[in-house]
Amino acid sequence: MKNAIIFKRLLKYLKEYRLRLCLVLLSAVISTAFMVLAPFLVGKVTTTLFASIEDGVFYWETILWLLAALVALYFISQTFSFLQGFGMAKITANVMQTIRREINEKMHRLKLNYYDVHTHGDILSIITNDVDTINNAISQNLTAAVTQVTTAIGVLVMMLLISPSLSLIPIIMVPLSLLSAAGVMKASEKHYGEQQELLGKLNGYVEEMYNGQSVVQTFNYQERAKKRFAQLNDALKNSSRKAETTAGAISPITTLVNDLGYVLCAAIGCLWAIAGKIAVGNVQAMLEYTWRFAEPFSAIAGMVGSFGAAAAAGKRIFSLLDAEEEIPDSQQCIVPNDCSGRVTFENVKFGYRPEHLLMNGINLTVEPGQKVAVVGPTGAGKTTLINLLMRFYEVNEGAIKVDGVRITDMSREELRNRFGMVLQDTWLFEGTIGENIGYAEDNMTKEKVKEAAKSACAHNFIKTLPGGYDMVLTKGAENISQGERQLLTIARAIASDPEIMILDEATSNVDTHTEVLIQKAMAELMKGRTSFVIAHRLSTIRDADMILYMEDGDIKEVGNHEELMKKNGKYAALYMSQFG
Structure with missing residues (x-):
């Protein structure tokens, strides 16, 4: 430019x-x-x-x-x-x-x-x-x-x-x-242009090292991190010196x-x-x-x-x-009359590049209240499927419908109001516990916040914290444990009262007692709702109404646990690798 x-x-x-x-x-x-x-x-x-x-x-x-x-x-x-x-x-x-x-x-x-x-x-x-x-x-x-x-x-x-x-x-x-x-x-x-670019790189590196400080120290990366910082800092110094000198x-x-x-x-x-x-x-x-x-x-x-x-x-x-934006919402957005949580994929094709499709004509119907498990090896496309459903990415061909309406015909706000998410990577902002649980709604009542916390098995531990629901969480909620953070995200999802839930099993980094609490909270969260569960431990999804086995970005097998085990295919091989 x-x-x-x-x-x-x-x-x-x-x-x-x-x-x-x-x-x-x-x-x-x-x-x-x-x-x-x-x-x-x-x-x-x-x-x-x-x-x-x-x-x-x-x-x-x-x-x-x-x-x-x-x-x-x-x-x-x-x-x-x-x-x-x-x-x-x-x-x-x-x-x-x-x-x-x-x-x-x-x-x-x-x-x-x-x-x-x-x-x-x-x-x-x-x-x-x-x-x-x-x-x-x-x-x-x-x-x-x-x-x-x-x-x-x-x-x-x-x-x-x-x-x-x-x-x-x-x-x-x-x-x-x-x-x-x-x-x-x-x-x-010329030197001022280089200076601004290097300043952005240096800030990016500092932010990255700060957020990953525990990993940096675990792998004894401190000296290499200092060396890389020194290189960027030195380059910025030289660029700034040249800019100011000239x-x-x-x-x-x-x-x-x-x-x-x-x-x-x-x-x-x-x-x-x-x-x-x-x-x-x-x-x-x-x-x-x-x-x-x-x-x-x-x-x-x-x-x-x-x-x-x-x-x-x-x-x-x-x-x-000027960066590329999401496709704008339709001028005449449709609001579904039904709020049951029915989801359909109709001949859906998707690829990050049009010439290289990952999904080739997916057809899928999820009835209201069904539990759908999405399984497969790392990089199989499990998160991509969820991103398509949430309309973070646009499909190349076909249509995804929620409650009978194409998601492209709904406003993103209307679509995403129907979903609740609990992911492995917990995200809580700097504020009180009550504000974090009531995130989905302005001025959510204390009673509703408390009920959601009780349903998520979080109320008991919140009472023991200094300040209770008024305790202020630090940046990244580092002043509470990983398991407690996960319970708060579940409480937040319950408080938003969505019709469809998306869950990424998040029990790998917690103790056995907390894992039981999280599993119980998740069960409460999915009760009566359509739910998509990205599963890592296959033992937790044996009761799923439908299991989608994904590989290389596409759905390879569909069925419940018994059906897929009888097929003796890819899902059965993955299951046996964990429990065989």
């Missing part, structure tokens, strides 16, 4: 505030215009003083009027400068709020595979670091660029009015200074060339003043204007680094905002 396109898209966010922005820019122009007049008045004061010495008469009234006008100029200039800063701060805050809101909304519309190829730390870096970089570029440099352009134009006009001949010196020097810094500007932009070199280069012009202008101006070709005050004003004329161009050149960083940040932000 080219920088021009990135900045064009960024400027679109300012359209909503164009009236305010015009007032801010007008304030910047007025503030600058009045400030530009100041050297001219200072020169007039100097000229009047010299005239007083020559004439032997002190022109008090003229000098006082000039000084009063000078004070008024400064006061008006600073007033409009304050208005400009205040207005721009408000606009920038609103724009950043809009960008963050768009990113947040986008996160909920992204396809799941986006999270498979981007680390959490990299995504967080976009939301925080990259947005802050854009914030700095807009808040600090947008009005500054307008101010500098206005200053350059105003100063040029004043110089031409005072002495067109002397004006030629700074006019020639400025392009020379910019040309001398052009190569450095280009290098600076950006910092721009100003000295332009300033050096402009200083030469200043010296030349001073020498010629003094000679002309001695010769009587120009007033002493005008020489003073010209020297001031010569210096000020170079400043805007040096300042704008110095902004290249900031705008380069903003371009790199904008590229990452817009890459996220």
